Every structure is written in C-alpha cells, then in structure tokens.
Amino acid sequence: MIVTLPDGTELELPEGATGADAAAAIGPGLARAALAVRQAGEVRDLARPLIAREALEIITAKSGRDALDLIRHDAAHVLAAAVMELYPGVKISIGPPIEQGFYYDFEFPDGVTVTEADFDAIEARMREHIAAGETFDRAEATVVEALARFRAEGQDYKVELIEDLVRDQGIDTVSVYRNGPFTDLCRGPHAPGTATIGAVKLQSVAGAYWRGDASRTMLTRIYGTAFFTKKELEAELERLEQARARDHRRLGRELGLFTFSEVSPGSAFWLPKGTTIFNQLVGLSREMGEERGFTEVKTPQLYDSELWKTSGHWDKYRQNMFVTEAEDREFGLKPMNCPGHAHLFAGQRWSYRDLPVRYSEPGLLHRNELSGTLHGLLRVRHFAQDDAHIFCTEEQIEQEVRTCLEFAMETFAIFGFAVELELSTRPEQRIGSDEMWDRAEGALQKVLDDEGLSYQVNPGDGAFYGPKIDLHTTDSLGRSWQLGTVQLDYSMPERFGLVYTGADNADHRPVMIHTARMGSFERFIGILVEHYAGEFPLWLAPVQATVLPISDKHADAAHAVASTLRGQGLRVDVDDRTESLGRRIRDGELARAPYLLVVGEREAADGTVSVRRRHEGDIGTMPVAEFAAVAAAEIAERREAPAPA
C-alpha cells in the first residue's frame, strides 16, 4: 500500500499497515511522538489500518488544534471515568472537545449535586487514570450487543444515542473505547493512551439540557481544559485571568462608565463618562449615515397593540415585549423600530423616483429578555441601536445591500477589530415563493462574494420573511455576540400595505432592508471596553487630557490651560487635589488617561505643558497650542492609541 506524506514523498507499507506502522517506518522519534493520523480529512486512531493511496499526516503534540482536540477528548473520557467511580449510579451522556477545552454532561442520582468544591476530588481521581498510563482501546460492537450492554448498565442516554443512530443512519455497529475500567460509546478518535494528557483542570459546572432541548432533562455539565504541558495550562489560566481583568462589567465600574441596579434589571445607568462614549458612537453612526444617504427620523416608544398585530410581533414576540395599558387601550413598548418606520413610510405617496428611502433612528428599544440571559451590557433589556430601514425596489436590493455591508465594514475598520459574517438562508417555515428566495439569497451572496468577504453559510437560519447577513464578534472570553445585520424583508411591506408608484403608473410593493452596523450601542460599548481594555483611542476617551498642577501654586495656570484646551473642543479635566504629583499621575494612569499635562513653575511661565502620553510616558514639553493641534489631529483621524509596550 502506498500513502503520500505532506512533503509529497510516497511511503510504501505492507497491506493493512496502521498509522503507528507508518510513523515507525518514517522514524523512531516520530513513532514515539505520534498520537493519531489525519487522512481523507479525518483524524483517525494510530492503531487503525491506513486508507491506501490517501495523503497521510501524522499528528503529534505539535499539530495544534487537532492534537489539542485529541487529548481534550481523552480528558473528557477520563473525567467521565472519574465521575463514575466517585458517584455510583451517575448516567453519562456526551463529552466532546470544544474551542477552549472539553466538557462532559452527566445526570447525577437524585439528591446529588456537584459543585466546584468537588473538583479537587474529581481531578485527583482523573490524575490517577492519567498516571496509570491507560490505553484507549477501540472496539466495534454490534448495535444489539451495545444496546444490551448500555441497557444493563442503566445508561439511558447512550441507549438513546444508539437508537437514534440506527434510525437516522441505519448503522449496525458502533465503536466503543475503553480506558482502564471505563468504556464509552464513542466515535473517536483518541490518542493511544491517557499519558499524553500532560495537564488537566476542571473549570466550571453548569446546567445543560439533554440534546440542547429545553423540554428535556437538565444535565450537569462539567467544563475543563487540558494541555500537553503544565506550562501551557498555566499560560492559559493566566490568559483567562487577564481576560477577566478586561471584563467590561469590571472596567465599566472601575472607570466610572456605567452601573447596574436591582431597580431596573438588564438596564444600564450611564454615568457621564460612559455617556460621552455613547454619544461619540451615536455621532459617528449619524455622520457616516448622512454621508451614505440615510435620513434620521424619530418614532414613538409606545404603540397601540394594533400596530404590533399588524406587524406580526403580537403573535410571535409578545412574551418578549413590555406591555402596558391606559384608558382601556393596550400598548406595547417598541422592541424594534421597523414597525414604526413602516408606519411612517405608509403615511405618504411614494414614486419610484423617491426610492430608496433610508430611515435611521438610534431609538430606545425594550425587550423583555429572559432573566437568565442578561449579561452586563452585552445582553440588556433596554438599549438603542444604530438601526435603519431601507425601502427600495427589487432592482435596488443588490446596491443597497452592498452599501449596508460596506458601511458596516468601514465602521468596524475604525475600531480595528475583526468580525465574522454569517449568511442565513431560507428556513423551513417561511413566506414567499422559491423564486423570491432565490433572488434574495443570490443578491446577498453576490455582494459578499463581490466584496471578497469570507463568510459562513447557516442554511435554514434566515428569518421567516427573508435571508440575512449577520456580523458577529467575540468578547474577551471568546463568547460570540451579534453586532450588525442586513436583513431582507418581504413581509413587513406586505403587512403594512406599503406601495410606491412605478414608472408604469401602477402600484408596486417595495422591499424593506433592516440593517445595523454596531447593533446596540450598549453591546458595542461592552465589546469596545474589552477590545481596548479600557484604553480608548483619543476620539472616544471620556477625558482626553488631565491637567496636573505641580502644587496649588500652579492651580490657576492649570485651569487656564484646561480652559484654553476646552475652547479647542477637547474634553479636559484638572486634578488639583492636594496629593503628590506621583499620586495623581498614578491615578491618571489607572483611569487610562490618554494624556496627562503637567504644569509647574516653568510651564506656567512660558505657556507650555509637559506631556505624558499613555504607554509612552513623558514625551517632553510643548506649547499649549501645539499640544492642542497634536490632539486635534489625532482625534480627527480617529487614530488608534499607542499599545502597551
């Protein structure tokens, strides 16, 4: 049998040779390091026969993602083994590797709860399995044998998994892996043994529905992570520690940007500094929108439930709306701007010459999100979006989508962070003809391709009224959040009876495009705080410069400098507390001040300031006017701030 190695050479092996044989044929060092092989796009056990004439890659600890996934999957089995020993009667379900580690889901016997306090004991037992150097032995079992075995053990979840595999894929055998005393239904692959798990740590415990279905049993999920070396594990734990330090909830409090209170769960209280940032972003959105033909409107907060019945929200979304009543009329606070904008559009006659009409509104929205989903600024009940709705003709869709997408990408470029794009296509339950969906999806896809953007397709994830492009990014801990969106909507125009007069003097139905770039300003600021670790670029910084008089003899001069700079439009504070200069510099640094301007005897005499720049330290003395010009240029260009050395 011949297989091709990554460098193009061909390796000849006896028929039936395994991955281990191949590694040994290449060299004894590789034979020791080999963990698995990759062939035909699939990671396979070292002990399994190779596929002839397929490219072969030997996976070792240096193989990155593939290697980590292997030992984390191994670690999940070791976790299950330890848990079964410590908690007799526990039922096991599934335990895959994930981006940052692994988890395993269990159903513990009645009355047993596992908390982080139990981790030491579980980890100790896991280390015993690792120290024992158990091998992972793969075996095939017939469905009949496997079902009998797992039924006998009372492992109901394994039984269900096998039954579903039989039903959906018609399989008649399954693979099981054994390490030490523990055997698990598993597709594999695994490393040869437990010994390659160099370092393992359990991290958290959480509830998780069996098969992600809220109507089924809530299992107990234990999360952990594993690495080849203790050093790598420690580096990861250190990274997580630093990520927590830039958590927007913590920085928001420390920097005085916003607070939360029990009196209004899920709603931020914006302090002056946070409000400044908020207003800068609204200003940016407004400025960029005006350049692109968006016109701002203002629509009400509260609407008669009739409007929500027209829009369809009453049927589909009512449990997420805040509803109230007055004088026997039922009202709902708006969770979205679109019905208001559609109503506005319906209020006048439109010619095809008027289209597209682009209404934007950074309006306040309320959504009654489930209490358990609230999360700092990233998931709130009260927020504003850089929201807009475009009313256009079928022919204009492509151009308008292009404008929206470019608008979004140009917005993100200002902040220098990457977004992931997702194209969601027609769901099972939908309105409109297949031709309509073909056109709509085609238009979105064409723009994405024309712009050379990479994106993921989520088949069936579109809204019932049209396909959409969503823009996602991640927070400091790697959790994904949706920011912007571009959604085609054929439904709302229908429901509101929207029309324009075409060149043929007949009525036509416009198409509506829902779009946002940053999404909610709240969420965007949360992401920005973590992205910048609180060190905002000058144009966003709540306080752009803090003037520090050396002693109270220079307070007047410091205030004069501040007043001059404010006259130039800069946001300037004076810290004239009777604290030592060192202390006030420290406080300024901790407040992430972009510039600290020291004013003492010399500066007061010649109209200068001694400039200390964040991360650069003392950059020398310059005339006040010169500093103002430097800062103004930095702000005008929305320049990124210097990074830590």
Place this chain on the structure above:
RNA sequence: GCCGGAGUAGCUCAGCUGGUAGAGCAACCGCCUUGUAAGCGGUAGGUCAGGGGUUCGAGUCCCCUCUCCGGCUCCA
C-alpha cells in the same frame, strides 16, 4: 425561563463547628506644597440583598423572594 453558585462598608475581601461585625483601598478632616505610577496622621462609614422561620441567641442553620455570576435554552 432552567441547572448550579454567590450576595458582609463605595470597591476588593476576612468573619472557625451559631455567642452583639473586621481589614486594605476609596471617602471625609488636618498636616505636607509636591517635577512624572501610591507623602503622613486622624475621623466617619454596615437593616450582613429583602422577607419569614428554628434557637436563650442567627452574618453563620432552614424556607421563600430579588439580584448578580457561570452555563443551557431563547434571541421573531
């Protein structure tokens, strides 16, 4: 909403098996008059999330509620 955890001064936290609440930082008041990341001294500050219960006695034990944290589900 569901599972688990947590809630003590403005913030970070201590408070052993029940016996009248404590530290650091911040705040306030003085002194110091300060040259690029913490000057010194003093003062004040708590319905121990809220409510109910057990007990001679509850921050500590039990129950309910609220909020937050980690996940899951949801996000038209």
